[in-house]
Amino acid sequence: MRIDVQFADRVGIAHEILAVLARRNMNVVAVEVDSSDVFIDIPQLTPELLPSLRQDFLGISGVLNVVVVDVLPGARRRLHLDTLMTVMADPVMAVDAAGRIVAANAAAAAVTHLRESELEGKTLEELFGEAPLQAELLAGRFLAPAREVRLHGEPFLLEVTPVSEAPDSALGQTIGGVITLHAPRRLGGRLHALQHGGGGFDAIIGDAEPIRALKARATRVAVVDAPLLIVGETGTGKELVAQACHAASQRANAPFLALNCAALPESLAESELFGYMPGSFSGAQRGGKPGLIEMADGGTVFLDEIGEMSLNLQAKLLRFLNDGKFRRIGSDREIKVNVRIISATHRNLRKMVAEGAFREDLYYRLNVLQLEVPALRERPDDILPLARHFIERACAQAQKPICRLGPQACAALVANHWPGNVRQLQNVVFRAITMTDKRLLDETDLDLAEGAARTVAGIGSATAVQSSDDWDNSVANFERALLETLYPQYPSSRKLALRLKTSHSMIANKLRKYGIPKGSGN
Numbered sequence: 001m002r003i004d005v006q007f008a009d010r011v012g013i014a015h016e017i018l019a020v021l022a023r024r025n026m027n028v029v030a031v032e033v034d035s036s037d038v039f040i041d042i043p044q045l046t047p048e049l050l051p052s053l054r055q056d057f058l059g060i061s062g063v064l065n066v067v068v069v070d071v072l073p074g075a076r077r078r079l080h081l082d083t084l085m086t087v088m089a090d091p092v093m094a095v096d097a098a099g100r101i102v103a104a105n106a107a108a109a110a111v112t113h114l115r116e117s118e119l120e121g122k123t124l125e126e127l128f129g130e131a132p133l134q135a136e137l138l139a140g141r142f143l144a145p146a147r148e149v150r151l152h153g154e155p156f157l158l159e160v161t162p163v164s165e166a167p168d169s170a171l172g173q174t175i176g177g178v179i180t181l182h183a184p185r186r187l188g189g190r191l192h193a194l195q196h197g198g199g200g201f202d203a204i205i206g207d208a209e210p211i212r213a214l215k216a217r218a219t220r221v222a223v224v225d226a227p228l229l230i231v232g233e234t235g236t237g238k239e240l241v242a243q244a245c246h247a248a249s250q251r252a253n254a255p256f257l258a259l260n261c262a263a264l265p266e267s268l269a270e271s272e273l274f275g276y277m278p279g280s281f282s283g284a285q286r287g288g289k290p291g292l293i294e295m296a297d298g299g300t301v302f303l304d305e306i307g308e309m310s311l312n313l314q315a316k317l318l319r320f321l322n323d324g325k326f327r328r329i330g331s332d333r334e335i336k337v338n339v340r341i342i343s344a345t346h347r348n349l350r351k352m353v354a355e356g357a358f359r360e361d362l363y364y365r366l367n368v369l370q371l372e373v374p375a376l377r378e379r380p381d382d383i384l385p386l387a388r389h390f391i392e393r394a395c396a397q398a399q400k401p402i403c404r405l406g407p408q409a410c411a412a413l414v415a416n417h418w419p420g421n422v423r424q425l426q427n428v429v430f431r432a433i434t435m436t437d438k439r440l441l442d443e444t445d446l447d448l449a450e451g452a453a454r455t456v457a458g459i460g461s462a463t464a465v466q467s468s469d470d471w472d473n474s475v476a477n478f479e480r481a482l483l484e485t486l487y488p489q490y491p492s493s494r495k496l497a498l499r500l501k502t503s504h505s506m507i508a509n510k511l512r513k514y515g516i517p518k519g520s521g522n
């Protein structure tokens with residue numbers, strides 16, 4: 001039986017409590033003492049013996065109560081910790097100050113091919129076959145950056161957390177460390193889940209015909225396990241389509257990892273993609289690092305803005321696409337993985353091939369399947385549903401009641417040209433929600449002028465004023481250039497009037513005056 005003898009703190013009281021048991025020749029298998037309790041595990045104690053023992057304890061000055069407990073608190077904590085360790089999917093090991101394993105979970109036993117009891121007492125050097133790792137961790141008192149290690153040929157990211165005598169104090173002595181091993185595959189999967197949530201075709205808002213046709217084609221293309229190239233203007237949702245294709249493929253349970261080829265200089269893009277070995281370049285992590293292609297094994301790597309990839313990296317990617325093999329930077333060893341490449345670009349790759357800026361052989365390798373994402377202006381019916389979707393999200397984020405779009409605002413959104421596509425629409429909405437507390441948004445709340453300012457600046461330089469021009473000629477030149485520039489994007493006098501925030505009849509007169517033909521608006 002296990003009991004809790006509760007007392008008011010007094011010097012020597014715990015000793016007196018235990019002396020009662022000694023006098024009764026009762027064997028004690030565990031004792032835990034804190035400032036107001038002595039918890040005792042007494043196997044011989046039965047319910048019949050308890051009342052007389054309780055009397056003896058209550059006879060000690062300061063003892064307040066004796067209650068039966070199911071388990072001692074320390075043992076309860078150990079049970080919880082053991083269960084926690086067992087259910088953790090990542091291998092975890094606790095080591096002492098000399099780097100010897102003192103505890104390990106079942107996942108650690110599985111990846112080391114040893115029993116938990118066999119792991120205890122082993123050094124990190126014996127486990128990973130790496131003398132520098134052990135020395136480095138001990139020298140740094142278990143404060144070290146994550147690094148890569150291998151167990152039976154499998155790569156893991158090793159993270160270490162120091163265990164201190166006094167965890168809350170900087171002065172506490174380090175008495176060991178906790179080592180966690182992350183399998184790149186699991187790490188990639190979790191990162192993906194964190195960054196992207198679900199990401200199926202339902203996440204692509206839009207019901208206009210061009211987007212319906214895209215979804216229908218994408219659903220078919222998604223399940224064909226071949227490279228896919230997604231083309232379309234910037235901000236049209238190419239990455240969203242790539243995620244949806246991954247989610248609808250047989251690779252859905254493996255990682256989807258993305259690299260923006262335009263965001264990184266060549267050397268960094270290469271190390272992100274292919275990984276590197278220890279010491280392969282200055283600034284590299286000491287233990288080396290697996291690249292996205294390795295981490296995504298079984299899944300998909302999304303190469304955004306592929307048109308910006310350097311010719312050197314294009315050659316390496318082509319080699320990988322040929323046989324699924326690659327080498328990390330600084331390594332002779334070939335690694336084979338099974339990864340689907342989905343790439344995307346807003347550039348005309350055919351033209352780049354003709355100009356020698358993109359490898360033709362790579363173009364054909366990437367472009368086995370192709371999807372084209374329509375520009376937002378090609379599906380004006382989707383503008384308002386998308387705007388309302390972004391309004392809901394922005395209001396929820398800003399913890400505001402949902403706003404509505406007034407008729408003027410709706411008209412302005414539909415008439416806008418959207419060179420930045422859905423991303424621009426999203427930005428316009430977020431900016432409006434942030435800047436106003438109104439419940440009904442009108443046109444002036446939407447900052448649609450940014451694009452206009454750029455266009456007008458362009459027109460200004462294009463119609464550079466001749467020194468001989470008088471006022472009227474200069475104004476007329478400007479008006480003609482402005483209308484000629486905007487008319488193709490707003491192909492009716494009504495749309496153009498909305499865009500320039502003026503009257504329909506004035507625009508119709510000016511178009512007539514400058515002889516700008518109706519056809520030039522299409």
Ligand SMILES: Nc1ncnc2c1ncn2[C@@H]1O[C@H](COP(=O)(O)OP(=O)(O)OP(=O)(O)O)[C@@H](O)[C@H]1O
Pocket residue numbers: 203204205206232233234235236237238239240241304305344345346386422423426
């Ligand atoms: N149809 C859509 N439904 C909902 N959100 C969308 C849609 N299309 C795009 N978005 C959102 O617009 C933003 C831009 O989309 P995304 O990054 O996929 O575009 P992209 O074509 O890959 O752009 P870039 O070429 O600049 O990389 C994202 O926040 C995305 O969630």
